Amino acid sequence: MSIDSRLPNFRALDPSARLDEIVNKVGLTQEERALIAEPNALPLETANGMVENVIGKFELPYSVAGYVQINGRDVLVPMVVEEPSVVAAASFMSKLIRDAGGFQTSSSGPIMRAQVQIMGITDPYGARHALLNHRQEIIEMANQRDKVLIGLGGGCRDIEVHIFPDTPRGPMVVMHLIVDVRDAMGANTVNTMAETVAPRVEEITGGKVRLRILSNLADLRLARARVQIPAAILKTDKYSGEDVINGIVDAYTFAAVDPYRAATHNKGIMNGIDPIIVATGNDWRAVEAGAHAYACRDGRYTSLSTWEISKEGDLVGTIEMPMPVGLVGGATKTHPLARLSLQIMQLKSAQELAEIAVAVGLAQNMGALRALATEGIQRGHMALHARNIAIAAGAKGDLIDKIAQKMAAAKDVRTDYAIELLKEFQ
Ligand SMILES: CC(C)(COP(=O)([O-])OP(=O)([O-])OC[C@H]1O[C@@H](n2cnc3c(N)ncnc32)[C@H](O)[C@@H]1OP(=O)([O-])[O-])[C@@H](O)C(=O)NCCC(=O)NCCSC(=O)C[C@@](C)(O)CC(=O)[O-]
Numbered sequence: 338m339s340i341d342s343r344l345p346n347f348r349a350l351d352p353s354a355r356l357d358e359i360v361n362k363v364g365l366t367q368e369e370r371a372l373i374a375e376p377n378a379l380p381l382e383t384a385n386g387m388v389e390n391v392i393g394k395f396e397l398p399y400s401v402a403g404y405v406q407i408n409g410r411d412v413l414v415p416m417v418v419e420e421p422s423v424v425a426a427a428s429f430m431s432k433l434i435r436d437a438g439g440f441q442t443s444s445s446g447p448i449m450r451a452q453v454q455i456m457g458i459t460d461p462y463g464a465r466h467a468l469l470n471h472r473q474e475i476i477e478m479a480n481q482r483d484k485v486l487i488g489l490g491g492g493c494r495d496i497e498v499h500i501f502p503d504t505p506r507g508p509m510v511v512m513h514l515i516v517d518v519r520d521a522m523g524a525n526t527v528n529t530m531a532e533t534v535a536p537r538v539e540e541i542t543g544g545k546v547r548l549r550i551l552s553n554l555a556d557l558r559l560a561r562a563r564v565q566i567p568a569a570i571l572k573t574d575k576y577s578g579e580d581v582i583n584g585i586v587d588a589y590t591f592a593a594v595d596p597y598r599a600a601t602h603n604k605g606i607m608n609g610i611d612p613i614i615v616a617t618g619n620d621w622r623a624v625e626a627g628a629h630a631y632a633c634r635d636g637r638y639t640s641l642s643t644w645e646i647s648k649e650g651d652l653v654g655t656i657e658m659p660m661p662v663g664l665v666g667g668a669t670k671t672h673p674l675a676r677l678s679l680q681i682m683q684l685k686s687a688q689e690l691a692e693i694a695v696a697v698g699l700a701q702n703m704g705a706l707r708a709l710a711t712e713g714i715q716r717g718h719m720a721l722h723a724r725n726i727a728i729a730a731g732a733k734g735d736l737i738d739k740i741a742q743k744m745a746a747a748k749d750v751r752t753d754y755a756i757e758l759l760k761e762f763q
């Protein structure tokens with residue numbers, strides 16, 4: 338079913354009316370609606386089965402970003418995040434990008450690496466060749482364990498052997514299993530394979546296998562997004578489109594050359610990505626680890642995105658990064674709201690989810706750079722953060738927005754001012 342991801346006036350509705358709009362657009366049932374609306378989406382019994390030492394549940398806001406259009410397909414994007422202005426910026430930039438034709442995305446196959454560390458070897462180059470001579474046998478052995486994955490067209494595809502000839506503990510050989518994990522994130526899948534082949538690896542090399550674990554530097558599982566936006570779409574009351582474009586490209590260049598800035602720039606990208614990873618029950622630590630390791634792959638930490646100016650003078654943004662996410666496995670099927678998030682996005686494959694995540698990451702990056710390079714981050718962000726401050730100061734009901742608006746208008750968003758205003762209004 339194709340949907341319309343535009344959400345005009347959505348922000349003006351109350352949460353229940355917003356939910357009705359999403360239910361209607363996506364065609365959710367009343368039972369599914371109730372899961373989002375009611376406070377017990379994740380039963381304690383399920384939570385207790387997910388992790389250890391559970392004493393309760395910790396809730397976060399569940400939002401939907403609008404206007405996202407990817408390769409011509411409209412997608413409503415669920416986001417779970419505690420930080421104000423993230424969802425607003427994702428929607429706003431997706432709206433501008435949509436007017437310019439939307440996101441173009443692509444991805445590599447869902448390929449993960451597992452590492453098998455081999456110690457106690459005096460002839461690491463000889464061991465490498467021995468392992469490569471047994472390549473087919475090792476692949477077949479790895480594939481014996483997971484019939485479901487093989488049935489789905491996945492499985493171990495290849496091996497690589499890396500050598501560290503001179504470590505403080507002597508020569509180290511590291512064999513990689515290169516595994517197509519289909520629609521899973523794949524950690525458990527590849528870890529099982531690595532443990533399965535380890536005894537044979539010891540026989541082949543005469544060494545001692547130590548670690549058998551996936552690598553979170555998922556550099557064979559890349560997702561990409563590209564946008565091209567004419568200056569006319571970017572102009573504001575105070576800035577010409579050319580000013581905005583030059584500001585964004587200068588801001589990107591700062592991140593490209595300076596790791597202190599790149600860390601913040603990439604945090605802005607992850608502002609768009611992490612909330613989708615959380616909303617779908619995926620492993621955000623794995624995504625974060627992969628992102629930052631990839632940002633440093635040439636030995637110098639740099640930007641995960643690029644911003645350039647096309648021949649026509651348009652702004653061109655791109656992003657390419659690891660995106661190890663699944664539609665099955667982990668908590669994706671255990672957490673009822675994670676299942677619903679996948680349904681809201683109407684996903685058919687993990688690669689589609691990966692592409693949506695990086696597209697929203699790119700939009701989020703554009704939102705932050707656009708604000709930073711023009712009026713500054715505080716106007717838009719602090720106006721929304723003011724509601725948090727008002728709540729922290731003790732405001733309830735209508736007073737939250739009243740106090741937040743007053744602080745934003747005065748450009749003075751502080752808890753002590755909020756407390757002062759609360760006393761005035763009460
Ligand atoms: C915050 C905005 C979007 C306001 O921007 P604005 O110009 O006030 O927005 P607007 O009122 O003209 O609305 C435009 C659209 O934005 C959306 N929108 C606007 N407001 C809302 C809202 N309340 N609730 C829901 N949606 C909202 C909404 O889609 C709306 O269109 P509509 O659907 O109404 O036709 C803008 O100022 C912005 O994009 N700022 C950047 C915010 C940002 O990056 N936040 C991240 C937190 S800061 C950080 O952690 C990262 C950083 C900055 O350090 C990274 C870095 O340094 O690179």
Ligand SMILES: NC(=O)C1=CN([C@@H]2O[C@H](COP(=O)(O)OP(=O)(O)OC[C@H]3O[C@@H](n4cnc5c(N)ncnc54)[C@H](OP(=O)(O)O)[C@@H]3O)[C@@H](O)[C@H]2O)C=CC1
Pocket residue numbers: 483484485486489491518519520521522523524525526527528551553620623663665666667668
């Ligand atoms: N360093 C890290 O990042 C680590 C992360 N983890 C955790 O591992 C979990 C993810 O592991 P993962 O292997 O994805 O999870 P699971 O083991 O839960 O699920 C993967 C399994 O699902 C089955 N499956 C069913 N349908 C499909 C399909 N369409 N595509 C692929 N597989 C399918 C497969 O076989 P079958 O049915 O036979 O199982 C596959 O092995 C996360 O919770 C993560 O936090 C764990 C260790 C380390």
